[in-house]
Amino acid sequence: MEGVDYLADERKKTEFDVEEMKIVWAGSRHTFEVSDRMAKLVANDPVFRKDDRVMLARKDLFKNTLRKATYAWKRINELRLSEEEASKLRSFVDEPAFTDLHWGMFVPAIKGQGTDEQQKKWLPLAYKMQIIGCYAQTELGHGSNVQGLETTATFDPQTDEFVIHSPTLTSSKWWPGGLGKVSTHGVVYARLILDGQEHGIHGFIVQLRSLEDHRPLPGITVADIGMKFGSGAYNTMDNGLLRFDHVRIPRDQMLMRVSQVTRDGKIVQSDVPRQLVYGTMVYVRQTIVQDASIALSRAVCIATRYSAVRRQFGSSNGGPETQVIDYKTQQSRLFPLLASAYAFRFVGEWLKWLYTDVTQRLQANDFSTLPEAHACTAGLKSLTTSVTADGIEESRKLCGGHGYLASSGLPELFAVYVPACTYEGDNTVLMLQVARFLMKTVSQLGSGKPPVGTISYMGRIEQLMQCRCAVKKAGDWLNPNAVLEAFEARAARMSVSCAQKLSKFSNPEEGFAELSADLVEAAVAHCQLIVVSKFFEKLQQDIPGKGVKRQLEVLCGVYSLHLLHKHQGDFLATSYITPKQASLANDQLRELYSQVRPNAIALVDAFNYTDHYLGSILGCYDGNVYPKLYEAAWRDPLNDSVIPDGYEQYIRPLLKQQLRVAKL
Ligand SMILES: CCCCCCCCCCCCC/C=C/C(=O)SCCNC(=O)CCNC(=O)[C@H](O)C(C)(C)COP(=O)(O)OP(=O)(O)OC[C@H]1O[C@@H](n2cnc3c(N)ncnc32)[C@H](O)[C@@H]1OP(=O)(O)O
């Protein structure tokens, strides 16, 4: 059976050039080549084996992660990998580790919020991993409300130092990844106090552990916060707690790009906005949007391949049963997720561009696009992670009973992914930020300042409030202008409706709180419009390869029309479409599913995932699922012996007791 491709017939149905689609998915030929090389490097190295992860007890699991992370660093240096290659290699190792926070938050926080001198001092140490850092912001009592953090940093002019202190139990830092057992340093967020006066939240570089023996420095209490959701999963990470008892650090360890504290204890604001203290979160939210397409595509790849292998019912005259992927219900659950993975890939690509653009502008002291960048990163992080987490769970259900097995890879993927809905900002809290941005935009309409970027459609508010959908037959829903206008009209009308209701409140904050559920819905509509419009923009590009652009047009249709179908209440309630037009959209959607069907396997092959990275028997490339499931069952430690441990102690006496009862 070895070497047989059970999905070969499926692959023969493909109507487009898969190799070219791989380049589109990766973003460029260069990125594809780097990814492909790094994925194979990891897959072929036994040190990076991960199939035993869910069986390991916490201490072994954690030590194993330390071993892999250290080995990855050794390989990165031996092979002289570039930053891009190293980051890909780490992502294919596919195990949350302290290095994620070191490279993903500690280094960016210093880069974004440190002065040139501070960067010169700290970055070389961090780049060589001579120090290991974490991002210590959240506390036991406050996460979302950053202004509510309680840790204090009081300037002592006598010694030219800050005194970092945890005044209450709830001020204990709680959650930072890499803090519990590994980090030697942290960027710690605390309330700045100068001469008895508070000056808001700022970041400070604080050494936590000795570089000699790794013991916590005097005044520092640090530990892991304990087991988290699921087996394996995020338990490879040492999320930590941290308390300070009047810990002293030199004045120059406050990150001073946004505000400086002078030798005599005065605060000087530079001309950059104070929101830049939140800059690291903007950066990470943008990377999380890119990662969403990866996590969702992994789940979809597993569910699609397995749906083509799995057969249930429908056999006549002893012929084969129906592949479950041919059931329209399966398609209507699976194909929108496949389309969403592609949609998130393209919006992630665009968001990366937006982030680079805003960063360049900030360097030139142009802060005009910061509010939009904040709204886009917050909203798209919220939207894509919510859909991805739900999509992974739906993929598990699409695989029936076998999806519940750890060897399907889906339970662990869900457990490792789902906190993305919470970290880097709770998804509801972030959508409320988008809503604030929308309400501000609506209130400024007509002020002479035309809305730009993702909000520019609001500049056509009068037209969007009055227009009616022109669709007459199902095929009209393939017209990008018809779809875009529908999403724009829905988003604009929902925002305006909220703004009108808000204006009736004498206290706007009270109104905002009262209407917050409606405001979140308006923000979701706006974010979905961004994703749809960026998919259409992608289709404007020159896309080579036989049939590639055509497949992407089909997926774009699936993405937008499934949203229109799912949220038809919004489109109907805002009176843009009629019930008949909603029904035509659904007819067109069904037709598009039929066009996806022969290409489904090739569309997931285009993700180019190795079997190692997928980590799923149900999703393996050759589709040889059943023998692999059978063999995996025998590898479970419970099957090491025929008679289980505990038989003598529990089962035997129980059976004997039943025997005695039966004799009576
Ligand atoms: C298999 C695949 C696996 C994938 C794995 C991926 C791995 C990725 C690694 C990720 C590792 C995760 C590690 C997690 C780390 C963390 O979680 S760090 C902690 C993150 N914490 C948060 O995100 C806290 C959320 N809260 C906030 O961001 C803010 O406080 C707030 C809620 C957004 C604002 O609260 P509020 O009190 O209303 O705000 P103010 O402080 O008063 O500011 C108001 C004005 O500032 C604007 N603003 C807010 N945030 C920003 C920003 N980031 N940038 C720019 N501007 C901002 C806001 O719009 C207001 O503006 P005005 O209206 O103009 O006044």
Ligand SMILES: Cc1cc2nc3c(=O)[nH]c(=O)nc-3n(C[C@H](O)[C@H](O)[C@H](O)COP(=O)(O)OP(=O)(O)OC[C@H]3O[C@@H](n4cnc5c(N)ncnc54)[C@H](O)[C@@H]3O)c2cc1C
């Ligand atoms: C796996 C993981 C890793 C993490 N890593 C780090 C890290 O490295 N560093 C770090 O500093 N932090 C980290 N965090 C913490 C994380 O950033 C916070 O948990 C997150 O920001 C949410 O804050 P919270 O826990 O205070 O939630 P809460 O704000 O307490 O949320 C509880 C509920 O209240 C609702 N809610 C809160 N405020 C509002 C509001 N204004 N309006 C309406 N509803 C509201 C929320 O929607 C949610 O339903 C991590 C968390 C997790 C789970």
